[in-house]
Amino acid sequence: MLNFTFFNPVKLLFGKGQIAQLAVEIPRTARVLMTYGGGSIKTNGVYDQVMAALSQHTVLEFGGIEPNPRLETLLKAVDLIRREKIDFLLAVGGGSVLDGTKFIAAAVPFEGDPWDILAKQSPISAALPLGTVLTLPATGSEMNSVSVVTKEATQEKLFFSHPLVFPRFSVLDPEATFSLPACQIGNGIVDAFTHTMEQYLTYPADAPLQDRLAESILLTLIEEGPKTLADPTDYAARANVMWCATLALNGLIGAGVPQDWATHMIGHELTALHELDHARTLAVVLPGVLAVQRGGKQAKLLQYAERVWGITSGTAEERMEQAITRTRQFFEAVGVPTRLSAYGVSSDTIPVVVERLVSRGMVALGENRDLGPEGVRQALALSL
Amino acid sequence: MLNFTFFNPVKLLFGKGQIAQLAVEIPRTARVLMTYGGGSIKTNGVYDQVMAALSQHTVLEFGGIEPNPRLETLLKAVDLIRREKIDFLLAVGGGSVLDGTKFIAAAVPFEGDPWDILAKQSPISAALPLGTVLTLPATGSEMNSVSVVTKEATQEKLFFSHPLVFPRFSVLDPEATFSLPACQIGNGIVDAFTHTMEQYLTYPADAPLQDRLAESILLTLIEEGPKTLADPTDYAARANVMWCATLALNGLIGAGVPQDWATHMIGHELTALHELDHARTLAVVLPGVLAVQRGGKQAKLLQYAERVWGITSGTAEERMEQAITRTRQFFEAVGVPTRLSAYGVSSDTIPVVVERLVSRGMVALGENRDLGPEGVRQALALSL
Numbered sequence: 001m002l003n004f005t006f007f008n009p010v011k012l013l014f015g016k017g018q019i020a021q022l023a024v025e026i027p028r029t030a031r032v033l034m035t036y037g038g039g040s041i042k043t044n045g046v047y048d049q050v051m052a053a054l055s056q057h058t059v060l061e062f063g064g065i066e067p068n069p070r071l072e073t074l075l076k077a078v079d080l081i082r083r084e085k086i087d088f089l090l091a092v093g094g095g096s097v098l099d100g101t102k103f104i105a106a107a108v109p110f111e112g113d114p115w116d117i118l119a120k121q122s123p124i125s126a127a128l129p130l131g132t133v134l135t136l137p138a139t140g141s142e143m144n145s146v147s148v149v150t151k152e153a154t155q156e157k158l159f160f161s162h163p164l165v166f167p168r169f170s171v172l173d174p175e176a177t178f179s180l181p182a183c184q185i186g187n188g189i190v191d192a193f194t195h196t197m198e199q200y201l202t203y204p205a206d207a208p209l210q211d212r213l214a215e216s217i218l219l220t221l222i223e224e225g226p227k228t229l230a231d232p233t234d235y236a237a238r239a240n241v242m243w244c245a246t247l248a249l250n251g252l253i254g255a256g257v258p259q260d261w262a263t264h265m266i267g268h269e270l271t272a273l274h275e276l277d278h279a280r281t282l283a284v285v286l287p288g289v290l291a292v293q294r295g296g297k298q299a300k301l302l303q304y305a306e307r308v309w310g311i312t313s314g315t316a317e318e319r320m321e322q323a324i325t326r327t328r329q330f331f332e333a334v335g336v337p338t339r340l341s342a343y344g345v346s347s348d349t350i351p352v353v354v355e356r357l358v359s360r361g362m363v364a365l366g367e368n369r370d371l372g373p374e375g376v377r378q379a380l381a382l383s384l
Numbered sequence: 385m386l387n388f389t390f391f392n393p394v395k396l397l398f399g400k401g402q403i404a405q406l407a408v409e410i411p412r413t414a415r416v417l418m419t420y421g422g423g424s425i426k427t428n429g430v431y432d433q434v435m436a437a438l439s440q441h442t443v444l445e446f447g448g449i450e451p452n453p454r455l456e457t458l459l460k461a462v463d464l465i466r467r468e469k470i471d472f473l474l475a476v477g478g479g480s481v482l483d484g485t486k487f488i489a490a491a492v493p494f495e496g497d498p499w500d501i502l503a504k505q506s507p508i509s510a511a512l513p514l515g516t517v518l519t520l521p522a523t524g525s526e527m528n529s530v531s532v533v534t535k536e537a538t539q540e541k542l543f544f545s546h547p548l549v550f551p552r553f554s555v556l557d558p559e560a561t562f563s564l565p566a567c568q569i570g571n572g573i574v575d576a577f578t579h580t581m582e583q584y585l586t587y588p589a590d591a592p593l594q595d596r597l598a599e600s601i602l603l604t605l606i607e608e609g610p611k612t613l614a615d616p617t618d619y620a621a622r623a624n625v626m627w628c629a630t631l632a633l634n635g636l637i638g639a640g641v642p643q644d645w646a647t648h649m650i651g652h653e654l655t656a657l658h659e660l661d662h663a664r665t666l667a668v669v670l671p672g673v674l675a676v677q678r679g680g681k682q683a684k685l686l687q688y689a690e691r692v693w694g695i696t697s698g699t700a701e702e703r704m705e706q707a708i709t710r711t712r713q714f715f716e717a718v719g720v721p722t723r724l725s726a727y728g729v730s731s732d733t734i735p736v737v738v739e740r741l742v743s744r745g746m747v748a749l750g751e752n753r754d755l756g757p758e759g760v761r762q763a764l765a766l767s768l
Contacts (some may be wrong), residue, residue: 001623013389014385015385017387256399
C-alpha cells in the first residue's frame with residue numbers, strides 16, 4: 001500500500017426529505033446566494049423545497065450555470081457576490097453547478113485574475129463557505145474538493161482542488177432526481193463507473209481492501225444502474241446509484257493506490273472541442289485506453305474480468321478483451337454510445353486532441369506515465 | 385436504504401514515517417499533553433519518534449492509561465491538564481488510550497461530574513482538540529467520535545459519542561505496530577471483524593453497496609489476518625489489517641443500514657465482570673448471538689455464508705450453521721478462544737450478565753429490539 005493522507009470533512013445528509021435540513025445547516029444570519037443551472041429545479045419541486053427550508057434566510061439567486069461551467073458565466077456571479085456582500089453559497093444542481101460554485105467560492109476573495117487558480121494553479125488562502133443540494137448523481141463533486149471549469153474564449157477545460165472548497169454539507173435526496181431524463185442518469189452511471197476505474201484499473205499495489213471497495217461500486221452500478229433506468233421512481237435503486245457516485249470520487253477508494261486519470265484528460269479535450277457531455281467522452285475513451293494500456297494493466301484487467309464480469313475462461317489476452325468488450329456493452333446498455341461516430345465526430349479530431357494535450361505538456365499520461373501521443377492516438381482510433 | 389447523516393472530519397496520515405508529520409499537524413504554540421498506556425511505546429521506538437517530531441513543542445506526559453480505561457485514572461489527567469493549562473492532547477497508543485483521551489478532552493471543560501457525560505449522557509459543549517498516533521489496529525477509535533470508559537468503583541463500562549471528540553488527525557504507521565504481541569493482533573482482527581458484523585449481519589435494507597463494502601472488510605481480514613500473524617513485519621499485510629480496522633468503525637459501512645450491537649453490549653458486561661479483553665468477549669458472544677437470532681437474520685446469514693465463506697450447498701439451516709461455525713473457527717485461528725471456559729469463566733456468570741443488562745434497561749437488544757434476557761442467556765450458553 002502506498003502512503004496516503006485522507007481528509008474529507010463534508011457532512012452528508014442522505015435520504016427522503018433531507019432538503020428541509022437546510023434550515024439548520026446554513027447559519028440563520030447568512031446572506032445566501034443560491035446557484036443553479038438551467039432551471040429544471042423550478043419545475044421538479046426542488047426549488048420550492050429549498051426556498052421553503054430557507055424561508056427565514058436572506059437568499060439571492062444566480063441561475064444559468066451551464067454544463068461544463070464557463071469561467072465567463074461564473075465571473076458574473078463573483079461580481080454579484082462582491083456587490084451584494086454574500087457570505088454563503090448554496091449550489092443546487094449537478095456536478096457542473098457544484099464545480100462552478102466551488103470556483104466562485106475561491107474566486108471571490110482571490111486577488112488577481114481568478115482564472116490563474118486553474119491555469120497557474122495559484123494558491124488560494126480563503127474561500128466562501130458553501131453547501132450543496134445534489135440533483136444529479138454523477139460526478140462526486142458533492143463530497144470532494146475538486147472543481148473543473150471551462151474557459152470559453154480558449155476552449156480550455158481545467159481543474160483545481162483545494163480543501164477550502166469542500167462543501168460544508170451536501171444534501172442528497174434520491175427523490176429530487178426522479179424527474180431527470182434517462183440520458184442524464186446514464187451519463188451519471190458511466191461517470192461514476194469511470195471514476196472508479198481510474199483509481200482501480202492500474203497495477204496491483206498490495207491493497208486488497210481498496211480493490212474490493214472499488215469492485216463493490218462497480219458491481220453495484222452494474223446491478224442497480226439498469227434498474228434505475230427501467231424505473232426512475234424506484235427509490236432504492238436510485239439511492240444506491242447515488243451513493244455509488246458519491247463514494248466513487250470522495251478520496252476513499254483512491255487512498256493508498258496508484259491512479260490513472262488518462263481517460264479524463266483525453267475526454268476533457270473532446271468536451272472542449274465538441275461540447276460532448278463529460279460522461280460520453282469517458283465512454284468513448286476508456287475502452288480504448290484499457291486496450292492500449294493492457295500490458296501494464298494486465299494483472300488488474302484479469303482481476304476485473306473475473307471479479308466484476310465473472311470471466312474465468314480463455315487466454316489472458318482473450319479475458320482482457322472480453323472484459324473491455326463487456327465494459328463497452330455496459331455503457332451502451334445504459335444509453336451512452338461509445339463511438340465517436342455516434343456523436344458525429346470524425347477521425348479528424350484525433351490529431352487535434354493529441355496536439356492540445358502535447359501543447360500543455362501532457363505527453364506521458366496514466367499511472368505509469370507511459371501513455372504518450374501515439375498511445376492516445378491509438379486509443380481514440382479504437383473508438384471511431 | 386435508510387436515511388442517514390455521515391460526517392467524519394478526521395484527517396488520516398497513513399504509512400511509513402508519518403509520525404514525523406506531528407511537527408506540522410500540531411500547532412507550534414500548543415501546550416501538548418501526550419497520553420499513553422503501559423509504556424510499550426518507550427521500547428518500540430514510537431515514543432522516540434514522537435518526541436523527535438515534537439522537539440520544538442512544549443510536551444508534558446501522562447502514562448498509565450490501562451486497557452478498558454478507567455475513570456479514576458483519567459480524572460488524574462484532567463487535574464493535571466487544568467493545572468498545567470494544556471491545550472492539545474496527543475494520544476499515543478491503542479483504542480483504550482484513544483478512548484480515554486477523548487473522555488479527558490470532553491471532561492476538562494465540563495462543569496459538574498464528568499462521569500455524567502457517560503452515565504447520564506449529559507451534553508457537552510466543548511472539548512480540547514486531540515490528535516492520535518495509533519499503535520494497535522483494532523477499535524477504529526482513531527477515526528470515530530466514540531469513547532468507552534470503565535468506572536472501577538461500580539464495574540460499569542459505558543460509552544459516549546460526540547463530534548467534538550473526533551481526533552483532528554490520526555497517524556497510522558503500520559511499522560509502529562510490528563512489535564505487538566500476536567495476541568493483541570489477534571484481538572484486533574476479531575474486534576474489526578465484529579464491528580463489521582454488527583453493522584452488516586442484520587436484515588436486508590436495499591443497500592447492496594453497504595453490504596459489499598462490509599464484505600470487502602470481512603474478506604480482507606480473513607485473507608490478511610493470518611498473514612500478518614505469520615509474519616508480523618510483512619508491511620503490506622499489517623497495513624491492510626490496519627486499514628480494515630479503521631474502516632470497520634468510521635461510520636461508512638453503517639450509513640443507511642440497520643445496526644445490531646447486541647454482541648458489544650453483552651461483551652462489555654463480561655469485560656466489566658472478568659476483565660476479559662474486549663475482543664475476547666466479542667469472540668465469545670458473537671457466535672451465540674448469531675445462532676439465537678438466526679430467524680431475523682436469516683437472509684443476511686445466508687448471504688454472508690455464500691459471499692464471505694463460499695458456502696452454497698445444504699439447507700438454509702445448514703448453511704447458517706456452517707457460517708457461524710466458520711466464524712468461530714476463524715476467531716480461534718487468529719488465536720482468540722471463543723468459549724467462556726477457555727478464560728476460566730463458568731456458567732455462573734450468565735445470570736449475572738443478564739441481571740446487569742436488565743438493571744440498565746437493556747431488555748431488548750439487536751436491530752429488531754427482540755433479543756431479551758432469555759435470548760442473552762441462550763447466546764452465552766452456546767459458548768460455555
